[in-house]
Amino acid sequence: METVALNDVKVAEAPDGIQGNGFFATSLDKVVGLARSNSIWPLPFATSCCGIEFMATMGAHYDLARFGSERLSFSPRQADLLMVMGTIAKKMGPVLRQVYEQMAEPRWVLSVGACACSGGIFDTYSVLQGIDRIIPVDVYVPGCPPRPEQIIDGILKIQHLIQNESLRRRDSPEYKSMLNKYGIE
């Protein structure tokens, strides 16, 4: 069995700040961003084949736990990243939206695969042509299906967003107005 040396374990990088003899000072935003981005609790909303790629992403070979995201949540109330993976039929739209609304702020959305991003190959009357018609999306992962590496890349981009998000963003008029456009209070 392969063993991992302590030197191989990568520690998350400290945010920008001022360092001196015995002290390190930075802003609260950056500390909270660092903690949040390395402890994402994803809610997998998997409806079809892209969900299988997500299973591979969670498996030992790709191991999403390396990024602090091993704790999946099947309750929206204990999740902060909604991962939508698969074809979303129009009938499923209200369910997806309800799941999003039940998540507490701050929450992020990762749209995985062509179907979730744009309806994919299903340009038909019954399929939602992109989940951003009903909920806001933070990062899109293209592909049909995207490989686990692409899903991990999407997670890294979400981590980057989280690390650089102001603590005040969710209370800003711009954010509220964006939610209002979706009819979400």
Ligand code: SF4
């Ligand atoms: S994008 Fe392709 S692989 Fe993913 S759910 Fe749609 S058809 Fe399946």
